[in-house]
Every structure is written in C-alpha cells, then in structure tokens.
Amino acid sequence: MTLAATSSPAGAGRAGAGLRFRLTLALRFALRELRGGVRGFGVFLGCLALGVAAIAGVGSFSRALTDGLAREGTALLGGDAAFSLVQRQASPDELRLLAAGGRVSTIATLRAMARAGEGDKLESTLVELKAVDGAYPMVGALETAPPQPLDEALAERDGAYGALADPALADRLGLKLGDRFQLGEANLRLAGLIEREPDALATGFGFGPRLMVSLAGLDAAKLIQPGSLARWTYRVKLADPGRLATFVDGVKTAAPDAGFEVRTREAAAPRLEDNVKRFTQYLTLVGLTALLVGGVGVANAVKSHLDAKRAVIATFKSLGAPGGTVFAIYLVEVGLIATMGIAIGLAVGAVLPFLIAGAFGYLLPVPIEPGLQPAALALALGYGGLIALAFALWPLGMTHDVPVSALFRDDVETARRRPRRIYVILTALAIAALAGLAIAASQERRIGLYYLIAAASVLVTLRLVGLGIMAVARRLPRPRSTVARLALANIHRPAALTPTVVLSLGLGLTLLVTLALIDRSLTRELTARLPAAAPSFFFLDIDSGASERFADFLHARAPEGKVEIVPMLRGRLITLGDRPVESITPPPEFAWVLSSDRGITYSPTLPEGSSVTAGAWWPADYAGPPLVSFEGEIADAFGLKVGDSVSVNVLGRPITARIANLRKVEWDRLAINFVMVFSPNTFAGAPHTSLATLAFPGGGDAAGERTIARAVASEFPAVTAVRVKEALAQFSEIASKLILAIRGASLVTLLSSVLVLAGALAAGQHHRVYDAVILKTLGATRARLIGAYALEYAALGLVTALVAVGAGAIAAFVVVTRVMNLPFAWSSGAALGAVAAALVLTVGFGLIGTWRALGQKPARILRNL
Template identity: 55%
Template sequence: MHGPAPALRPRPRRLGVPLTFRLALRELRGGLAGFAVFLACIALGVAAIAGVASIARSLTDGLGREGARILGGDLTYSLINREATPDERAVLEAQGRVTVVTTLRAMALAGGDKGAALVELKAVGEGYPATGDLVTEPVGPLASLLAESDGAYGAVVDPVLLTRLDLKLGDRITVAGTPIVVRATLISEPDRIAAGIGFGPRVIVSRAALDATGLVQPGSLNRWSYRLQLPDASDAEIERRAAAIAAASPDAGWEMRARSNADPRFAKSIERFTQFLTLVGLTALIVGGVGVGNAVAAFVERKRGSIATLKSVGAPGGQVVALYLTQVMLIAGLATTIGLALGAGLPFAVDALFHDALPLPLNPTIAPGELALAAAYGLLTALAFAILPLGRAHDIPVSGLFRDVVDPGSVKTRLRYRFILAAALAGLVGLAVATAFDRRLALIFIAAAAIAFGLLRLVALGLMALARRLPRPRSAAPRLALANLHRPGALTPAIVLSLGLGVTLLVALSLIDANVRNTLSRSLPARAPNLFFLDIPAAEADGFHAFLGTEAPGAKIERVPMMRGRITALDGVPVAAIKPPEDAAWVLDGDRGITYAEDVPEGSRIVAGSWWNAEQARTPLVSFDAELARSLNLSVGSTVTVNVLGRTLEAKIANLRKVEWRSLGINFVMVFSPGTFRGAPHSDLATLTLPNGPDAKAEAVILRDVARAYPSVTSIRVKEALEAVNEVVGKLVLAIRGASGIAVVASLFVLAGALAAGHRARLYDAVVLKVLGATRRRLLTAYTLEYGALGLATAIFGVLAGTLAGWVIVTRVMKLEFTPDVSGALLVAASAVVFAIGLGLAGTWRILGRKPASYLRQL
C-alpha cells in the first residue's frame, strides 16, 4: 500500500525577465519620489566626466582640423639660433612653396621717460599668413602696414604694449636702435598657439626691419620657421614629402611638425589635464555613490510592505532583489542620460558663449566613445552602491521585514551580491586605469579613494563606539544627542562619509592653490634674481658686466655662455625610438638651453662621478641632471648626442648633478666641458640680483638704461615672467576648482539625502518624545548637539586628511615646497560644522512642528 500523500507545498513563483521588467516599470509609474538625490548625484558625476571628455575631444579635433592654420603651413621645419643654409632651403623648396617666419625676444624702447618693455618680435616675409587671417585694427594690407616710410619701418603690435608704454597709433618705438612706427594693433593671429607662452606683447615686423635691427647674430637666441604649403596634398603625400626632406638633410637638426599633429606637446597637455579633471569628476561620482546608497536604503525601507507581500506569495528573495534592482538601474539610466545630455552639450555651449574669446580652436562635436565611457562610470557606480542595500532584503523573513522598523536584524549579505559589488568596483578601477594617460596617477587616485572611504568608515564606527561608552549625561538634551549618535539607524555613517569627503577635498584644494600661488608670487622672487639678460654678444660680455656693476652697485651678477641644442640620441639610440616616462619626456622634446663651464655651477651638487679637471675639460664631456638621468636610464659613462647649430656631436656623461631649480638661478640640464664647443659662436646669459630684493623702480631704470646702451640685449624681469606663468596656472586652477566644485556639490546632495533618509526615524522620535513632554526647544538643543558633534569630528578628520593629500600633491607631484595654510583649513572646518548644524536643523524644523495625533493613529 502506498503511504499517505505528502502535503502539498506551494512552489516559489519565479518572476521571468519580461515580467520583472514589466513590474519594475509599473511601480515606477508612481513617480520618482525619494530619488531626487540619487538622480542629482549620478547626473552631476556623469555630466562632469562627459563634459570634460567632450571638450577635450573638441579641442583635439579642433587642433587636427586647424592644424595647417596653427602651423602656418602643411609642414613646418624649425631651427634654433641659425638660418637654414642655401642647400637646406633648396631641399625644402623642392617639395613646395616656402614662407619664412623668424621669432625672438627683444626690447622695445619708447621715447622720453616712458621706459622699455620686453616684446616677442616676429618677422614675417611675403605671403604671410599663408593660411588663416591676420586681423588688425585698422584693417589694411599687411605689406603696407609693415613697409618702410619716412626712415622708419611699420609694425603691428599687441594692444598690451600700447598700455604698458603709454603709446598710441602713430607713435614710434626703438628696437635695437631701429625706429619702428606703430601702425596697427593686433586683434587675432592665426598661428598664435604654435608660438607657445610668451613673456611679452607681440610685435610683428617685416624681414627687412629685422635685418635693420642687427639682432640676428651668431649665437643669438632666435627661431627660424620654414612653412611648406602643399595645397590639396593628402596626409599620406605629406608624410612622403617629409620622409624625402629627412633623407635629403639628415644632419640639419630640424624640428618638424605636420598639420595632422600640429602641436604634440599641447595635445599631450590636453590629455594629461583631461585625465586629472576626469578623476576629479569620478571623485564627484563616487561621492555621489554614497547618496545612491542612502537613497536605495530609504527606497528599500519604503518598499518594505511590497517586499513582504511578494515574499509572502512565494516570490524568491533573489527575484525580489532583481525586481527592485531593475527599478534602481532604470532610474540610474535616466540620471546617466541627463548627465550625458549636459556633458555632450557643454562644448557647444562654450563655443556659442565664448567663441571669440577662446585662444584655442574648438570644434564642438558629439564624442560617442567618451560619452559611452561616462555612461559606464555612472551605471557601474550606481550598481556598486545600490547592490548591498538591495541584497539585504533577500534573506530577511516576512515577519522580520515588518519588525525591522524597530528591531533591525543583523543579516549577512549573500556572496552573490558581494560578488556583484566586487565586479562593479573592478569595472570602475579597470576603466580608470585602462583609459588613463598616466596609469600611475590613476592607481594613486584609486588607492587614495579606497583609503579615504575606509578611514571615514572607521571614523564613523569609532565615533559611534565612543558615544556608546561615554557616561550618560543627566540633562535630557545631551543624553538624547549622545544616544542619536550610536542608535540603530543613526545618521552618523552617512553624515561622516559625505561631509568628510567634501571637507577633505576643499582643504586639499585650498592648500594646493595657496602653495602654488605662494611659490610663484611670493617665495620665489624673494630668493630669485631680479633680472635676466639674454643674447649678450660674447665680444661685449665684459663691457656689459662692467655696465651692470655701475648701474647697480653691490648687486650680484652672474653670467655664463649659452647656446641651444637638441638631444638626438642617448647611448646611441635615436630619440624617436625612446619612450621616456612622462616626467622626463620634455627634455627630449624640442631644443634645450646648454652651456659649458670649468667649475661646478652654483646651485648644483655632484651626486655621482666627478667634475672634470683641466686636462679632461678638453674632451667632449657632459654633466647631466641626476633626476632626469635616472628617469632616462642614464648613468656615468653613458653618451648623449646633441645637435647644436647644425653640428652633431657626442659627449660622455662625466657626472650627475642635483640641481636646485627653484632658486631660478642660472643652471642647465646639460653642462658641457669647455673643450666640447671650443670656438663655437654663442651669446652670454646673465642674471642680476639686487642686494635689497625686489625693487620695481630700480628694475625699471636698469631696463631702460640697458635698452639704450645695449639695444641687442634682451632683458626679462623675473616678476613679469612669473606673472605670465601665474596667469596660466590661475586658469588651470580655475578649471580644477570648477570640476572639484561638482564633487563638493555632490557631497552636499549626499548630506541632504542622508538627512532626508532619516526623516522617518526623526518623525517617529519627535512624535514619541513630544507625547512624553519634550518641548521643541529641548529637541532642537539635542539635534544641535548631535549635528555639531558630527560636524566637529568630521571637520577634524577632513583637515588632517586634506592636509596630507595637499602635502603629497604639492611635494611629490608638483615638486614644490609645502607650507600649511592653517587659516584656510580652519575656515573650511568651521564652515563644515556650521553647515552640518544648519542643514540638520533645517531638516528637522518641519518635523518638530508636526502634531502627534495624526501620526499616533498610524503606529
């Protein structure tokens, strides 16, 4: 006989993918209440990453599209300190039409007592500009504006020069004793970017005017650019002609650029800066991820009844999690779409608003690859921060879901959800590293973010543990505040994390900004020379030295011979075949200043090898910067091949030096033995340091007198050079502040979201406490103490962590001296405390005004 039939047990009903998706959409019809912070955090982070990447792509495309205009031709060949020989010129002209542009620095002397100013002199020949438009005011043919008339050549000048020397159109200036009439001001210059950062206003003259000045002498510092026009030539044809020129003049020492890669150094700078801003945007996204976690936790709490209902009718926990994860990811998709739309539209908005003011060619475009990357960042962040709050409901029984309001259970998250979290985090790390220009920087950022999260979590747990163990105050308000810090569902972890990240970021940025500006504008000039003098003819060097001694009695004067040269090979390996690290690539890119000396230069210390003696100094030897040598895998005995004035020579490294660059004294990456360049034409470089430090009036007098007595010598005020650099740095810092501001705003959203997520618990507390006789003033006092304690603890952490981060970036990345700016850090910390208290009380004020009766009926 058969035994009794087994009892029928209801099988769990599985929700198929289509049904899960339909149910998720159906629930979302009720709106997105409670997801405002979620949407804002994801959208902000994605918009920051997408916007930065889109602008970078637009700039890169603009450089590519406008390459010929930026270069002034399809191919450009540049030489330093010398003009091309007739044979070299013939090689170029055999390939296409050639226009020549010569650039150098010079002194412009105004009449009377108006003084002198450093200018960037640009001599152009017929046919300039071959591409693009030179816009002047008044408008006129360039040849007429530059022509000689009444014994003076004409010039087109930057309007800044008129202001600096108190000039007007029609006035005369003198350059190296040659009178020049200011006939027009320069509005825009098509090849401005290719010239790089200038330390003085632009002055455009004719080639005849340059010849009249006599500034081009053997050894003087000047650049000759030969621009080839190849109409209708394809990129492949341009490469073929470039190869033919290289084969015909292998020893010319050209620096070649093609229209397809008009400014590789600038393109690299864009890529580096883009990566940095992308990491800042990713910081905003990760900070926003905390808000995502808070929002999802609150969402799960609101859906407690629905989850219990689904599980009571047999839905497995995994399917319930899948249902609500689908909803969360749909909302994340909406937030990501909003962020992508904002980021993709940013280049078009920038171009529309600032087209005429932009110094760079911007080609607004939709960048699918960059937008896809930003979308991946947004979705992975949402998944990583949402999965654990959602996974918590998997194993809680139905009764536990209802009871969990007042008795939260300790449920260990299942392995599958921790695996999803690990996969999402691995995806974020992989994207950040794989797309990084500098993978080392990306890894440092990832490690720093992980450490920051871990430390803030420890701070929150430590604060809760301390509050749990402190003796209970007798007064009701402090006792309630202390209990709120560690009770189940306390706001402590969320507030510490969101506020701590924001304070840390603000403190780090304020310290970086203060130290960079301090280094550029205050600490360096106090130790640096007042004036630099370039292009001192070797034959006049002794007389010039004596002249300076008369002009500035007691001043310290240093001078060394100076030439320009390019490194063409290291240990016999051509530079083109070398892939140096990013921090050393600049020394192989373009021309470098070089010198020779009998003794160790001031500001240098030998760290390997030995300095040459009189006998050794007759052979080609070189002293190399120790830090750069280490980056380039060079050591004592290695060989360095350089091209100077069209002559290629090889020198052996005799020693390595530790150089103190921050003093701004005379020093070089490469210092050669005197015998290396015996008899080579050169000019001298000199510095003058006044005994009493910076003195604007004395410096102006010396500049004027030097310009009159030695018109071919170029004088540079260190203060003006630093101001030019400071202006560029200021713009970069402004961009960093803008991107970092998004991260700070995300922190504020997270903080607001954390307070909103605790609204239900606060409401419950307020109702019960008011029934028991608590007054609004007593409750406000308790909440003020609670938020004040959280703000103070977080501010202390933020100051310490932000100071450490600022120190690492300033000293290790920027290689600058670090000075803690206590005032800025304390201001940020105090603001954090006030903000936490203010925002916390603003969120509870409405709760405290509610009458208990309507809520007691629901308990």
C-alpha cells in the same frame, strides 16, 4: 530530478520560459510602483545626473576641441609642415630641399626689447618679436586695425620700418598709430594693432606682447648675432598635400644632421593638445569622484526606499513570491530610475559643447564645431551604469530575506547583516568592472591605477573614521546635561548617520582643502619666497665679445648687486646612452627634456647652486674628449649613469660627450643653471651669446630696477632684459587661473557631497520621527529636542571638517613636496573655510529634517509599536 529536467532540451525550455516570466513580472510590478512617481529618489537622480553630466560634458568638449585642432591644423601651423632651427638659419641646400616640396615661408621669433622715448622718459618692455617674409601668412588671415595689406603695413617709410603690435604693447609704451619707437638699432613705426594672428597657437606661450616686423626690419635692428637665441621656422605649403609623410621623411633622410624640429598639420599644437588631454583626464577623474560620492547617495536612497517598502516586500513574500523575484522587481525598478538619471546627465553633457561654443566660442583660440561625441557619451554611460549597479546591489540583495513578520510591526531597528553570497559576489564584480573601465579609459594607465588606489583608500579611511567616532562617542562619559547626553547617544546609536556624514561630506571637503593648500603653497612660492632669493634680472643675447664690458656696466650702476655671466647655446638631444630619443618614451613629468631644444652651457667649474652627487668634476684645464655634467634626477628618470654617452645637435653639428658626473640642482633659487653643462673644450670656437643675471642682496626695489632697465636698453639695445618679478607675476596669474578653474570643477564633487548629505539626513528621517514621538510623549520640549539635534549635527560637522582638513593637508603636502618639489605652506583660511562649510551644511540640513520630524502626529507611530 530537477537537475535532469533542466539539463534536457524540454527542461531548458521551461527554465527559459520561467526566466522570461519572472523578468516580465518584475518589469510589470516595477512599472506599477513607479506610476506613483520617484519621490525619495531625488538624491539618486541628482547624484547620477551630476556625475554623468560632468564626465560626458568634459569628454565631449575636449573631443570637440581636439577635433578642431586637427581640422584646423594647416591654418594653426601656417602650412602643412614646419621645420625649426635655433641659433642658426637654414643653409641654401636645406632651403632648396624644403622648397622642392612646395611654397616656403620664413619666420624668425625671438625675445627683444622695444623702446620709446629718451632719457628719463625712456620706456622699454619685453616683446615677443616675430619677423615674417612676404609669403606670410600662407594659410589663414592676419586681422589688423586698421585693415591693411601686410606688405604695406611692414614697409619702410621715411627711415622707419612698419610694425604691427599687440594692443598691450601700445599701452605699455604709450604709443598711438603712426608713432615711432625703437627695436635694437632700428626705428619702427606703429602701423597697426594685431586683432587676430592665425598661427598664434603654433608660436606658443610668451612673456611679452607680440610685435611683428618684416625680415628686413629684423636685419635693420641688428639683433641677430652669431649664437643669438632666435628660432627660425620654415613653413611649407605642399604642392601635393597628400604626400606629407613622404616629404617629411625625405627631409629627415636627406638632412639627418640639420637638427630640424619638425611639426606637421596633424599635430600643429602638440603641447596644447597634451595639456588638453591632461586637463581632460583630471576633470574626468573629478567627475568620477563626484560619481563615487554619489554612489553613497545611491546606496542610501535605495536602502531608504526599500525600508519604506518593507511591508510591500513582506506582502510579496506572504503571497509566495521567492526572494529572487522580489530582488528582480526592485532591481528593475532601481535600474529604470538609474536610466533616467544617466539619460539626464548624458543629455546635459552632450549639449555642453554647444552651449560653450555659443556663449564663449569667440574667446577660444581654436574654432570648434561641436557635435555629438559617441565615445565620450559611452564612457559616461559606462561609469554611471557601473556606479549605480555597484552601490545598489548590496542593499537590493537585502530584500531577498525580508521576513513576512514585517507585516505585523514597525521595525524601529533592523539587525545589520550581509546579503547572500551571490549578491556580495555580484557587487564585487561590478566594482572590478568599474576599476577596469577607469584604468582602460585613462590617458595614462598609471594615473588611473593611482587614482583607484587613492580613492579606495580615502573611502575606506573615511568609513573607518566614521566608525571610530562612534566607538569613541560610545566610551565617553555621559554628560549631565540631557541635551548633550541625547546628542552624544545619537552619534553612536545603531543606524546612526555618523559614517554616512563623514564619508559623503568628508570626501568633498578633503578635495577642496587639498586644492586650497596647493594653491597657497604655489602662491607663496611665486610671490613671497622666490623674489627675495631670485635675481632681479635675466639678460639674454649678450654678445660674447661684449660680456666683460656688460658686466662692468652693471657693476658701475649697481655696485651692491651680484652679476653672473655664463655662455649660452641651444642644443637638441639626439641620443641618450645608445638610444635615439625617438625610441624613448619619457616619464610624463620629464617629457619637456626631449620636446624641443634645450639651453646648454660650458664651465670649467661647478656652477653655483649645484652639487655633485655621482662622479667628479673635470679639471679647470681639461683638454680631453668632450665631457658633460647631467642633472641627477633627470638622468635617473632616463636611466643614465656616469660613463654613458649623450649626443646633442648644436648649430647643425652633432656633439657626443661622456657623462662625467651627475648634479643636484637647486632650481628654486632661479640662479643660472642647466640640465647639461659641458667641459669648456667641447665648444671651442663655436659662436654663442652670453646669459647674465643681476641679483641684489635683499632684493631690488621697483624704481631702481626700472632705472637699470632703461640704462641697459639705451646702452645695449640688442640685449633682452627679463625682469624676474614681472615674469613670476605673469606665471602666477596663469597658475592662479588654472587653480581657480580646477577648484571650480571640483565643486562638482562638493555638490555631490551636499546632495548625498541631504539624502542621508532625509533617509534618517524615519528614525528621527520615532525618536521625536517617543521623547515628546515622555515630556521632552520642542526646544530641547532641537538643541540636542543641533548639537549632534554640529559635533558631526566639526569632526568631519577636522578629518577633511587633516586628510587634505596630508594630500597637499605630498603633492607639493614630492610632485612639485616646492615647500609646503599652511593656510588657516582653508581650514576655517572647511570647518564653516561643514557646520553650515550639517546643522542646516539636519535641522530642516528635524523640524519636519517634530511636526509628525504621534498617533500613527504609537499604534504600530
């Protein structure tokens, strides 16, 4: 009868009206309960607001930054399109092809050595040299101190060409405005200091300070020799900016073998944009981790609230309210509170870009105009809503079957049971929706999937560890001490806080230990191990005809040093196997192989630090078709094998070679090595320079290295000397800042863990009050109870810290050895820090709650037993 009635139009109407009435009733009762405030939901609100704010803020700022890059693309690039060549200049025909589209500005960039002083007072330093023509800058403005027209600043006066320098360069060489110094064979005059370079992002990261000269000044320095590692960039400001795609396609079609690396205003700084996206994805996952940890706090807060409302729920039941209605009432109530927390997080996340732009906008290399980012806010809203739903449904489902008998007694312990099947299914659906959103929102779906697997594994592992601790504590022999026996019993008793403490605090500490150990491994690799094994110097742009003289020069001044010299060219990959590189989607960790020109060389013998893993090395007198040796790991990533062909554009000429062998390269030695090594006959007669290294058996000392650097700068002014320790120190500084930023962002997760821990201990207040009252009635003193609880919390904190240290060490070991391919380094400081943090947090929060519990009056508790 009921099925028939509800399937008819009238029955459907009555069912719809009943559902509306139930929802209206649920909303009315939920609002009535909320009139008394949201006491007890502080952790709930804090966890949701913190995680949602992190995701919304990171997404909004990232979007504002990438929008700024897109909007300012023409200014950042210095034109509508840029066409780059390495080791050669564009031919007259190629220049005419570019000039047909609009105005063209020519820029040359290379590394060189600037020198000041003479003899023992000679100082030299590596600079990032930028030579510009009269059209620079076509877009934006170059700001200098003092302000002056660029052509006047760079003009030749009294036999010295004007130069503009980064203030760091002036400091290193002790230069003041008007002072003279040398670059190659040219005399330069410091005409001013660079305050803002409009196209700095397009140039990319450098190992030295910027030095800007005219193209005439570059010619006078005589640094450009056949095969020199100079990058020539031709920027085009189109007469018709709307024809950008047509113009670029036309150049590629008309000059297919030119070897141009092309960038447009639509992707002026592609590497920066990629890094922003990767960092955004990482920080978003950190925010999601904070939300997942906060989800535990959501579940605890909902359970604690419903435990306190058992009498109210039983009253509803005694007055005839069905279990579904009770569930709906508290679902609406929790939903309203969750909405408040999510709204707070969205508001904070939305204003974060405005705050950053206002406080630090002048430090950013890209002018950003922050605004509301609906996509980022919607993503944070989705994450927050699904987290709240997934973690609240299970405890809410338990309200369906609260017995009316709860009216007549206080249940100190309640039987552990599952909610009804429908609530289990709804919880599973919410978790599935959360997983789907995490994967769909990831820049790389694979990373999103790996994150979900790792997060689920960690959550399950920590939960099992908590249950395991309880099981072990249950089986340990009972101590003689009453305090120790009570502490041990509290760890494994029913409704103990052990699993919640391990889960909430353990996840945050595990993340921090992981980052600390990765930091330690990187720092040790960069500052301790590598300099001892690495060369002291790399020497670039050695004229191929002067290689032997240069080697003799180094041997004479450093007889104990080892000198290695190899030919050096640059080439851009065209095809791998039979596939054009444009059609290949590279693995993220090897995208750099296809992103720009690669250093290549040729050799009759296997380079030092390499070993053949497949195929065979060619004979020293090989004279057949071109052969190439490819680095094995990269070859595997691109599906290459021995016998496949590889095409490379070198000096505007396509070269196709067959892969003769694959090599394993010991990159961490920093010896001279390349992804591709060709047979010597491949580049017979091709202009090139040489690359040299100088290594000392036990590592060089600073004074000796400075002496050699001065001698090379004086005798070979066109040779660029890169002191490895300085380069590593600079990279180490950048890496440490990045890790510091990541660690700071990860504190969001730890803060969520602290909130959840505080909430879990607060939720256990109900049981602590009963324990304290009963034990005090039986004669226990306040000091003895505090001692027992302190010992319990200290044991929980210590075990949690040990678990976090172990899990963090395993995670860091995998990342360092498998992803970074570096040796793993242990840090006792990270382990001790985790232990100290866990003890302070657990004992501190625990004793605060215990002190309040000990102050409760016993009469109210005893009369309900």
